[in-house]
Amino acid sequence: MLNGKVTDAEYTYQRITYVKPVEHHYGKDEEQPYIKYGCPVCELLNNKHQVTFGSNNCPLCNVNLIWEEPTSSNRMRIYKAIYGMGGIATGGYFKSLVAADCKENVAGLLCEEHDEEVLITRVDETDKKSEYADEHVLTTERI
Numbered sequence: 001m002l003n004g005k006v007t008d009a010e011y012t013y014q015r016i017t018y019v020k021p022v023e024h025h026y027g028k029d030e031e032q033p034y035i036k037y038g039c040p041v042c043e044l045l046n047n048k049h050q051v052t053f054g055s056n057n058c059p060l061c062n063v064n065l066i067w068e069e070p071t072s073s074n075r076m077r078i079y080k081a082i083y084g085m086g087g088i089a090t091g092g093y094f095k096s097l098v099a100a101d102c103k104e105n106v107a108g109l110l111c112e113e114h115d116e117e118v119l120i121t122r123v124d125e126t127d128k129k130s131e132y133a134d135e136h137v138l139t140t141e142r143i
């Protein structure tokens with residue numbers, strides 16, 4: 001699982017990707033627990049190594065690292081989506097809460113989550129903000 005952010009820019013090629021380092025917690029039961037950080041990209045490639053807190057880039061794959069916690073400005077908005085999905089036998093209507101940067105991204109995230117095309121009925125922005133700075137589907141229920 002990758003967490004991070006992509007900076008907004010007018011053109012796609014101007015957007016810059018940052019990933020949040022993975023935290024490995026050690027010594028939980030000891031007096032002084034400590035955290036080591038890893039590069040999430042390298043870990044996905046089974047090349048686990050440590051990165052120094054505050055480094056701008058991974059020394060191995062050079063990906064940009066982001067260290068700050070999600071703030072109200074980079075937290076994702078939460079949208080409520082109503083949509084149809086599936087064939088005659090298994091299909092139906094579903095309701096999902098989706099953390100997304102903008103309304104236009106919601107359908108794509110749902111397709112990715114369910115690995116099939118969804119037919120959006122409506123998408124409403126809620127007044128909630130996600131705890132996370134990445135886009136993902138939070139909940140899905142059949143309606």
Ligand SMILES: [Zn+2]
Nearest residue numbers: 039042058061
């Ligand atoms: Zn790396």
